Amino acid sequence: MSIVATMDGVDIEDVRAAGRAIAGHLEPTPAWGSPALDEVTGARVVLKHEEVQPTGAFKVRGGLNLLAGMAPAERARGVVSASTGNHGQSLAYASGAFGARCRIVLPEPANPTKVRALRGWGAELVLHGETMEAASAHARALAERDGARFVHPADEPALIAGVGTLYLELLTAHPDLEYLFVPVGGGSGAASACLVAAAVAPGCRVIAVQSARSCAAHDSWRAGELLERPNRTALEGLAIGAGYATTQAVLRRHLSDFVLVDDDAVRAAQLLLLTHAHTLAEGAGAASLAGLLAVAPRLAGARVGIVITGGNASPAELAAVLAASPAEEPAA
Numbered sequence: 636m637s638i639v640a641t642m643d644g645v646d647i648e649d650v651r652a653a654g655r656a657i658a659g660h661l662e663p664t665p666a667w668g669s670p671a672l673d674e675v676t677g678a679r680v681v682l683k684h685e686e687v688q689p690t691g692a693f694k695v696r697g698g699l700n701l702l703a704g705m706a707p708a709e710r711a712r713g714v715v716s717a718s719t720g721n722h723g724q725s726l727a728y729a730s731g732a733f734g735a736r737c738r739i740v741l742p743e744p745a746n747p748t749k750v751r752a753l754r755g756w757g758a759e760l761v762l763h764g765e766t767m768e769a770a771s772a773h774a775r776a777l778a779e780r781d782g783a784r785f786v787h788p789a790d791e792p793a794l795i796a797g798v799g800t801l802y803l804e805l806l807t808a809h810p811d812l813e814y815l816f817v818p819v820g821g822g823s824g825a826a827s828a829c830l831v832a833a834a835v836a837p838g839c840r841v842i843a844v845q846s847a848r849s850c851a852a853h854d855s856w857r858a859g860e861l862l863e864r865p866n867r868t869a870l871e872g873l874a875i876g877a878g879y880a881t882t883q884a885v886l887r888r889h890l891s892d893f894v895l896v897d898d899d900a901v902r903a904a905q906l907l908l909l910t911h912a913h914t915l916a917e918g919a920g921a922a923s924l925a926g927l928l929a930v931a932p933r934l935a936g937a938r939v940g941i942v943i944t945g946g947n948a949s950p951a952e953l954a955a956v957l958a959a960s961p962a963e964e965p966a967a
């Protein structure tokens with residue numbers, strides 16, 4: 636039935652294998668309807684809750700799959716990557732689960748909350764440089780020097796296959812979804828959503844969402860070539876300045892549409908998730924709802940999957956979201 640036998644090093648069988656590899660490590664996450672959000676959006680929504688993962692974000696699925704697939708000798712040399720956020724936590728958590736050494740390079744000054752979380756999962760932190768680019772180059776150099784595995788945040792087939800298990804769970808439980816909104820940074824989540832939908836729910840159209848302030852993946856997809864763009868969004872997880880080869884190749888073939896949203900619209904969606912769906916989403920985790928809201932008049936009555944990719948919002952971020960909140964009218 637699958638029209639997508641293989642592509643770009645990842646196929647549906649890789650996603651199914653990833654599901655088996657991570658099954659002993661993670662529970663499936665819930666996917667619920669939300670009548671209160673149906674009323675606001677006019678669609679029939681299903682929220683997929685990745686904010687309940689142990690690391691607070693969907694990326695842990697990819698990290699666990701990557702570590703599961705490494706040979707013991709390779710694991711012993713460890714993994715190295717650069718990340719200020721959920722990718723770093725994913726690798727740290729997965730390395731802990733598999734007893735591998737994990738080094739995460741962060742630019743200075745490092746956010747103390749994130750340092751605490753990474754150390755908590757057992758990662759060694761290396762502070763280097765002032766930008767993510769500098770940190771990433773240093774991570775690559777360390778890996779080369781020590782024979783360790785450098786892990787790219789998106790251009791990694793094992794990460795794409797691992798995060799694809801989220802969409803396999805969702806589309807197996809809800810095969811009648813007509814649209815699926817997925818936030819995009821590097822694009823591994825959206826690429827995996829595309830290949831899973833093509834294989835198990837071909838009637839489901841995948842729509843990517845990115846911040847208009849960091850639109851490299853969007854512009855690369857529209858242009859059909861890898862482009863760099865200014866990277867100005869405050870939404871961590873979506874703050875990427877270039878299109879990546881592996882993920883763009885998949886998106887080019889299977890993505891239905893790509894929506895850009897303002898950071899303010901994402902903050903409003905975060906608030907809506909708090910007030911209407913008792914759901915704590917970080918900015919990137921609310922972007923798919925913002926994407927739906929941007930095109931909602933066209934999707935009246937449609938069955939729509941909304942992925943809450945993560946819940947790691949800082950107290951300052953939540954204070955800003957609540958400060959923008961209009962005083963609630965008492966219900967009539």
Ligand SMILES: *Cc1c(COP(=O)(O)O)cnc(C)c1O
Pocket residue numbers: 692693694721722788789818819820821822823824825871872873917919920944945946
């Ligand atoms: C990384 C991340 C994204 C974007 O995922 P990509 O696979 O890089 O496109 C979205 N939401 C959250 C919470 C993230 O951590």
